[in-house]
Amino acid sequence: MNYTISFTLNGTPVQVEAPAHINxxxxxxxxxxxxxxxFGCAQGNCGACTVHLDGEPVNSCLVLAMTVExxxxxxVEGIGTLREPHPLQVAFYENYxxxxxxxxxxxxMSSVALLQKNPNPTRDDVVNAIVxxxxxxxxxxxxxxxxxxxxxxxxxx
Amino acid sequence: xxxxxxxxVGAVWYPTGLSGGGDPSQSVIKMRPDGSVDVVIGSCxxxxxxxxxxxxxxxxxxxxxxxxxxxxxxxxxxxxxDTGTFASRITxxxxxxxxxxxxxxxxxxxxxxxxxxxxxxDQLVAEDDKIVVRDFPEQAIPIADVAGHxxxxxxxxxxxxxxYGGKPESLDNETGQxxxxxxxxxxxxxxxxxxxxxxxxxxxxKLISVxxxxxxxxxxxxxxxxDGGAAMGLGGALLEELHPYYPTLDHYPTxxxxxxxxxxxxxxxxxxxxxxxxxxxxxxxxxxxxxxTNTSPPPAIINAIYDAIGVWxxxxxxxxxxxxRAIEEQLGGKVD
Amino acid sequence: xxxxxxxxxxxxxxxxxxxxxASTRFVGDIKLPGMLYVKSWRSPxxxxxxxxxxxxxxxxxxxxxxxxxxxxxPNNLVSDFPVLAxxxxxxMGQDVVAVAAVDEDTAMEAIExxxxxxxxxxxxxxxxxxMEPDSPQIRPEGNFLIVGNKNHQPVRKGDVEAGxxxxxxxxxxxxxxxxxxxxxxxxxxxxxxxxxxxxxxIWTVSQAVFFNQGDIAGVLGVPQxxxxxxxxxxxxxxxxxxxxxVDHINAVLSLYTNGRPVKWVWTxxxxxxxxxxxxxxxxxxxxxxxxxxxxxxxxxxxxxxxxAYAQTNAYVIMKQSGAVAGPHPIPNVWIDSYAVFxxxxxxxxxRGFGMYQTSFASxxxxxxxxxxxxxxxxxxxxxxxxxxxxxxATGTELLACSMxxxxxxxxxxxxxxxxxxxRAMRSSDKREEA
Numbered sequence: 001m002n003y004t005i006s007f008t009l010n011g012t013p014v015q016v017e018a019p020a021h022i023n024x025x026x027x028x029x030x031x032x033x034x035x036x037x038x039f040g041c042a043q044g045n046c047g048a049c050t051v052h053l054d055g056e057p058v059n060s061c062l063v064l065a066m067t068v069e070x071x072x073x074x075x076v077e078g079i080g081t082l083r084e085p086h087p088l089q090v091a092f093y094e095n096y097x098x099x100x101x102x103x104x105x106x107x108x109m110s111s112v113a114l115l116q117k118n119p120n121p122t123r124d125d126v127v128n129a130i131v132x133x134x135x136x137x138x139x140x141x142x143x144x145x146x147x148x149x150x151x152x153x154x155x156x157x
Numbered sequence: 158x159x160x161x162x163x164x165x166v167g168a169v170w171y172p173t174g175l176s177g178g179g180d181p182s183q184s185v186i187k188m189r190p191d192g193s194v195d196v197v198i199g200s201c202x203x204x205x206x207x208x209x210x211x212x213x214x215x216x217x218x219x220x221x222x223x224x225x226x227x228x229x230x231x232x233x234x235x236x237x238x239d240t241g242t243f244a245s246r247i248t249x250x251x252x253x254x255x256x257x258x259x260x261x262x263x264x265x266x267x268x269x270x271x272x273x274x275x276x277x278x279d280q281l282v283a284e285d286d287k288i289v290v291r292d293f294p295e296q297a298i299p300i301a302d303v304a305g306h307x308x309x310x311x312x313x314x315x316x317x318x319x320x321y322g323g324k325p326e327s328l329d330n331e332t333g334q335x336x337x338x339x340x341x342x343x344x345x346x347x348x349x350x351x352x353x354x355x356x357x358x359x360x361x362x363k364l365i366s367v368x369x370x371x372x373x374x375x376x377x378x379x380x381x382x383x384d385g386g387a388a389m390g391l392g393g394a395l396l397e398e399l400h401p402y403y404p405t406l407d408h409y410p411t412x413x414x415x416x417x418x419x420x421x422x423x424x425x426x427x428x429x430x431x432x433x434x435x436x437x438x439x440x441x442x443x444x445x446x447x448x449x450t451n452t453s454p455p456p457a458i459i460n461a462i463y464d465a466i467g468v469w470x471x472x473x474x475x476x477x478x479x480x481x482r483a484i485e486e487q488l489g490g491k492v493d
Numbered sequence: 494x495x496x497x498x499x500x501x502x503x504x505x506x507x508x509x510x511x512x513x514x515a516s517t518r519f520v521g522d523i524k525l526p527g528m529l530y531v532k533s534w535r536s537p538x539x540x541x542x543x544x545x546x547x548x549x550x551x552x553x554x555x556x557x558x559x560x561x562x563x564x565x566x567p568n569n570l571v572s573d574f575p576v577l578a579x580x581x582x583x584x585m586g587q588d589v590v591a592v593a594a595v596d597e598d599t600a601m602e603a604i605e606x607x608x609x610x611x612x613x614x615x616x617x618x619x620x621x622x623x624m625e626p627d628s629p630q631i632r633p634e635g636n637f638l639i640v641g642n643k644n645h646q647p648v649r650k651g652d653v654e655a656g657x658x659x660x661x662x663x664x665x666x667x668x669x670x671x672x673x674x675x676x677x678x679x680x681x682x683x684x685x686x687x688x689x690x691x692x693x694x695i696w697t698v699s700q701a702v703f704f705n706q707g708d709i710a711g712v713l714g715v716p717q718x719x720x721x722x723x724x725x726x727x728x729x730x731x732x733x734x735x736x737x738x739v740d741h742i743n744a745v746l747s748l749y750t751n752g753r754p755v756k757w758v759w760t761x762x763x764x765x766x767x768x769x770x771x772x773x774x775x776x777x778x779x780x781x782x783x784x785x786x787x788x789x790x791x792x793x794x795x796x797x798x799x800x801a802y803a804q805t806n807a808y809v810i811m812k813q814s815g816a817v818a819g820p821h822p823i824p825n826v827w828i829d830s831y832a833v834f835x836x837x838x839x840x841x842x843x844r845g846f847g848m849y850q851t852s853f854a855s856x857x858x859x860x861x862x863x864x865x866x867x868x869x870x871x872x873x874x875x876x877x878x879x880x881x882x883x884x885x886a887t888g889t890e891l892l893a894c895s896m897x898x899x900x901x902x903x904x905x906x907x908x909x910x911x912x913x914x915x916r917a918m919r920s921s922d923k924r925e926e927a
Contacts, residue, residue, distance in 0.1 A: 011321025021712045035522040036515035038728070040678045041761035044724050045413035076515040093505050096377050099385065101512030102519065102728030127421045134413060136677055136729050137204040139384030140421040145753035164907070165860070168874050168900050169852040170820040176812040201700050202508075203730035209507040213499040216686030223499055226508075228507060230725030231702050241597055241701030243842050282499070328811055330641030333828065334888045337815045345903035367903040369895035377503040389731070389844060399672035401771060404618040404798070404835070406539060406585060410674075411762045418676050428906055434895040434920070441500050444893075446509040452845045456856030460870065463860065471857060472669040 007068045009034070010078030018065055024058075025049045027065035028075065035078040036105045040134070041090040050106035051075050057109045057113040059132070070076035079112055088112060097146030099137035106133045111147045121151055161492065163353050163465025167456035168422065171449035173340035174246040178323025182251035183237030186215060186258040188266065188315035190308040192286070192301035193225040196258075199239030200251045201231060202336070206378040207247045207372030211255045213374055214440055218259035219266070220283025221300055240322065241288055245445025248374060249340065252440035253321035261317025266300070267308040269315070273298055340436045344368040344443040346390075348457035349425075352465045354484065354492045359395055359462060361425040364454055368429070371436040371444035379446055383429045386450025392419045394455035395474050466492045520696045521682045521758050528684070529558050529750055531743060531757035532600035534590035534607045535767060536582035538619070539836040540631070541611035548590055550606035556599040559749040560592050560607075566745050567714035570736030573632070574802040574839065576712055576741045583631060583801035584838045586767035588738065593746045593755045596599040616836035620775070620798045623833050631801065631834050638799060638806050638832035646814045648828035650886050653781075656790025656825030658899055664862050668778070668854040672798070672828050673771040675843055680727020685743035686754035691715070693744050697724040700734045709744050720744070732842030736769045736804055772840035773798040774850035776817070778858045781825075786868045786876045788859075789900070790825040791886075793817050795851075799832040800840035806832040809847035816848050817885035819855035820896045821877040822924070826886040871904060875915045880924050894920035 002017040009032065018031050025042070028034040028051070040048030042061045049060040052074035055139065081087030091097065098104040099150055107130055114121055114129035121129070126147045127140075185197045200207050208228040216223040229236060239251060248379035257478025258457045270288040274281070275295055282291050288303055290296040307313045328335040346366040352359050364387050373379050380457055396417040401408045410416035459470050468483040484492055511517045548560045563569050563579040570576075578589045590607045617623045623636040630636055637644035658661060684696040693713060699705045702724050710717045725735060739757050746755045759768070760893040774797050781790035795813055799806045814830045843849070863873040878896045885891060897920045904911050 007798060033524070035518075038519070038679070039758060040680075041412055043412045043414065043761060044762075046678060082510055082514050082515060082516055085510065085514055090511070092513040096381050096505065096509070098506070098509060098512035099206070099381055100202075100677070100679070100727060100729045101508070101517045102677070104512045105515040108513065108515070122875075130421045132420075134418060134420060134678060136389070136418065136675075136731065137385045137529040138381060139386070139388035139419075139427070140424050141384045141427060142381060144421065164909075166870055166874070166900070166903070167852070167856045168820070168878075168896055168903075169848075169856065170816070170879075170888070170896065171848055172812075172816075172851075176815060198705060201702060201725050201727055201730070202728045203700055203734070206506055208725075209504065212507055213502070213504060216499045217497055223504070231723065233702060233706050233720070233722045238703050241704060241728065241735060243700055244846055245915070263620060265895075300807070307538060328814060330643065331647065331649070333646060333814055333886075334518070334650075334771045335815075336889045337884060337887060338889050339812060341820075341889075341891060341894070343820065343899050345899040347903050347905075347907040347909070363901055365907045365908065367899040369899050370891070372501070374500055375502065375504055393671065393673055393849070397671060397673050399674055399770060400773065403669075403672070404620070406616075406618065406837075409585075409766060411765045413676070413761070416674055416676065416765060430902055430906060431900060432895065432902060434893050434898060436893050441497075443678055448844045448846065448848070451854040455849070455853050456860070459853070459857050460860045463864070469664060469861065472671075473853065474671055490592075 003066060005066055005069055007070060009070045010074055020066055022065045024060040024063040024065050024068060028060065034075055034077060038102055038105060047106040048103055050133060052109060052113060066157050076108050079108060083126040087153050091146040091150035091153060095142050095146040095149050097143045103133055103135040107143055115151055119151060121157060159354050160351050161354060161465040163461040165348050165460025165464050166345060166455045167453045167460065168345040169449060169453045170343050171245065171452065172338040172343050173249045173342060173445035174323045175244045177326050178339045179325035180240040180246060180250060181320050181322035182239045182254045183320040184254040184258040185237055186262045186317045188304050190305050192304040194219060194221050196226060196228045196255060197236055198229060198251055199236035199240040200247050202270060203242050205382060209378060210248055210252060210374050214252055214255045215259050218256060219263055222286050245447045245456060248443050249439045249445055250321050252443060254319035256440045257319030257321065258317040260314055263464060265313065265315045266303055269311060269313060270298055270303045285334055340438050340444055342370050342446060342449055344449045344453045346453035346457040348454060348461040350458060350461040350465055352462055354466060357480035359475055359480060361391055361458055363426045365428045366453060367432060368446055368449060369432045369434045370446035371439050372433050372442035373431050374443055379431055382426060382447045383450045387427055387454055388419045388424050390451040390454030393473065394458040398474050499555050517726060519679060519726055520684060520698050523684060523696055527753040528598050529593040529595060529753050529755045531591060531593050531746060532597065532604045532754050533588040534604050534896040536585060536589060536607060538611065538613050539585040540614040540616040541582050543578060543609065544612055545610040546590060547608040551592060551603040554599065554603040554606060556595040557603045558593045558753060559746055560590065560603065561746055561749060562590055568712050571708045571712060571801050576745060583836055586838055588742060591742045591746055593750050618835050620796055620833040620835055623835055630718060631836055631922065636834050638810065641812060646810050646830040648826060648886055650737060650851055651825035653792050653825045653827035657781040660789055661784040662782045662865060664780045664782060664865050665780045665859050666861055668776040668857060670774045670850040670853055672773045672810045673843060674765055675731040675733030676711045677729025677731060677733060677881045680761060681739045681759040683738055683739040683743045684754055684756045685747040688745040689752060692719050692721055693747055694721045694898060695740050695744060697722050697740050698727045698734050699724055699737050699740065700730045705737060705740055709741055712741050713744055723927045731844045732846060733768055736841045767838055769804060769841035771843035772800050776854040780858065780862060782862050782866065786866055786873050788821055788823050788877050791818050791823045795830040797832040799834050800837045801834060802839045804839050804841040806840060813847040813851050815887045817851040817855060820879045820880055822883040829916045871911055871915060875918055881921050
């Protein structure tokens with residue numbers, strides 16, 4: 001049986017019919033064609049599915065889709081685009097924060113959440129913000145460098 | 158009850174390309190009528206940046222600005238053959254194939270341009286989107302004009318082909334002799350660790366690595382391999398085990414909660430340096446690097462553990478349990 | 494002043510902005526009209542004879558488009574590895590039945606209706622037991638990988654016993670490297686569609702697309718021109734996506750879905766238990782060393798836990814035989830490299846492809862030699878470092894060596910001051926003859 005879920009996605013109201021038992025990751029990817037959050041484990045352990053729920057980073061695989069009724073969901077598409085990228089996305093590009101790119105959407109969401117709360121993070125702050133986002137390619141150093149570079153860049157604006 | 162520090166070294170070697178050879182990579186390069194270039198390869202980018210490298214090589218050889226160069230993904234209907242992305246082979250084998258294809262395309266370009274400039278092809282160079290007479294640089298033609306002229310007036314295709322791979326070799330069945338390892342690269346990692354003698358936990362404080370990968374085509378991408386390899390090497394040395402009760406399948410891990418791959422908090426400070434002892438065979442002297450960066454950290458870490466507390470962990474990963482058991486068995490429980 | 498305009502430059506990734514804006518389309522992001530979703534029935538035990546496979550109930554689940562077993566595969570073997578198990582299962586997680594349905598939940602429902610009658614057997618898990626003559630044989634070809642006319646790859650250089658006799662110290666060690674999983678953040682995923690002209694199109698995450706194309710053409714019993722693979726965008730590989738299984742099963746399923754594409758996204762659990770992995774390696778080292786620290790004789794027995802199927806084990810045995818003596822000009826070398834099959838998931842490539850293991854073993858061994866002889870860790874390596882013109886244990890002439898140079902710089906960077914003679918050494922120096 002399907003239920004109607006009404007919520008705000010990247011600033012736009014959406015309404016979608018979906019089964020009761022699915023998670024937010026499946027709702028976004030399969031029912032709304034928003035494919036930026038990635039499937040990595042669906043066990044809540046890798047962070048590839050990270051989105052913002054009312055501004056807080058969450059593993060969308062652990063959120064029951066129905067519970068986003070009336071709330072705000074933000075994905076990478078709402079952070080920046082190729083035409084108008086967010087400074088963090090430019091920083092990832094310039095500092096080689098993405099190799100295969102698969103963990104990148106989750107990294108972006110966790111890092112944006114950090115920068116929104118703390119515009120002046122230390123290296124440790126960044127590490128703590130992304131400790132729930134697993135990357136197998138980069139060894140993390142250039143991801144941290146990207147976030148710190150973005151913070152620096154955003155301060156001078 | 159103490160935290161003891163130690164330093165260890167691991168010095169490794171690694172071949173470039175498939176051992177035993179027989180691993181061709183092929184490339185086709187074609188120039189469009191407006192002077193832009195398509196580099197067609199069959200090589201897979203698994204994150205290491207293969208397509209970026211090929212774009213750089215093609216731009217270098219053709220004198221075309223890199224922004225005008227596309228590099229294909231893989232489509233077996235269009236892409237020529239590539240043996241595969243493994244064995245640290247793409248920069249070397251596909252790089253050489255792209256180099257050869259670019260040079261062949263450049264020859265065609267020079268033939269056409271030579272006619273337009275009234276010189277012989279050997280007098281020409283390609284740079285900054287122009288074909289230039291080497292000794293009289295004010296005599297030049299934009300590459301776009303050469304391409305347009307070639308296409309519509311001379312009805313020629315400016316294109317090139319390249320194929321490169323290791324010579325097939327095998328080991329003799331009796332003596333094991335055979336030239337199966339090609340274009341060796343080398344690397345050394347120094348690990349600084351701290352061992353907690355009460356819990357057995359090993360913290361890697363720092364990894365200092367030096368790799369020779371011949372000519373570095375893109376240092377940013379090479380650094381990415383060093384960073385990623387260090388994390389994977391650390392994981393293998395300290396954290397990752399599919400058989401907690403080898404050789405049984407008991408407690409086989411089924412996710413990241415039981416198979417511990419490094420997080421951002423697990424990776425140590427890294428200092429790395431690349432030296433360039435050019436190879437005889439690679440494009441511009443390049444060698445592979447992608448795998449070597451994860452084979453040098455594990456022995457360095459294990460040797461550092463010995464330096465710290467005087468026990469040999471010869472069975473990795475060096476989990477806290479193994480470290481504590483080793484202290485018990487090898488030192489009678491007391492670390493001095 | 495650089496001689497190159499682009500080579501040697503720190504340029505960002507070609508697709509860097511695409512990654513940063515999540516515009517990169519991975520295979521898992523692709524949706525095609527009429528797409529079906531795949532699940533498979535996997536063996537819960539590591540070794541069993543298959544007595545019967547009953548898919549009748551599964552076929553009747555509403556929303557199921559196709560259910561296949563080995564019977565439905567035109568050519569079921571890729572080398573020695575069945576696409577879908579027929580007579581037996583040899584590893585826990587091996588695929589026996591595959592289903593394509595309108596969504597993943599329906600596919601799972603159908604899988605739950607599959608009945609496979611297994612006669613469980615005692616699995617062979619210990620490679621050393623598998624080497625014993627009275628061990629159950631897990632393959633008709635036997636438990637050893639046959640190399641030429643032998644059950645191992647030998648390397649013979651010089652006279653290792655004479656070397657031991659001449660040596661002042663004998664150092665023996667055993668090393669074991671663990672079984673590792675690549676754990677790319679993107680699991681195995683694939684889409685296959687066979688069109689009206691009988692061409693099978695596959696969207697793949699393979700690292701070895703052309704190899705796989707050949708294998709799949711063989712499985713389908715068609716010329717390679719009938720298999721079209723689109724790929725090259727992969728969410729991490731590390732060697733785990735060379736021997737895919739998802740594409741082979743998808744390709745066969747797509748023959749039976751009337752042109753509808755089939756998509757299979759492996760779960761993390763499937764990736765952890767059934768994809769290829771780095772198997773355990775065992776090394777037995779015996780080195781003969783002179784009192785001034787030169788390794789003059791090395792004997793290695795190398796036993797590779799090869800999993801249940803051939804995969805790339807032959808390649809690794811060859812490579813390990815060439816490499817395990819290390820970057821050292823040892824005059825007397827005796828190596829026996831074994832790959833021994835056990836009832837474990839398939840073993841294949843993983844970053845290092847055999848030399849992750851050999852480098853670990855030989856670098857800890859040389860450290861043990863240093864400690865036994867009371868020689869500094871760096872000095873022992875400088876004494877035994879390869880120089881240009883040296884030959885490896887299998888006869889490769891080594892050129893453009895740089896073990897010495899990388900060690901010198903690493904020591905310097907680590908704040909370690911090496912003795913003058915080590916700092917002065919160069920790979921291009923002619924070696925001092927003993």
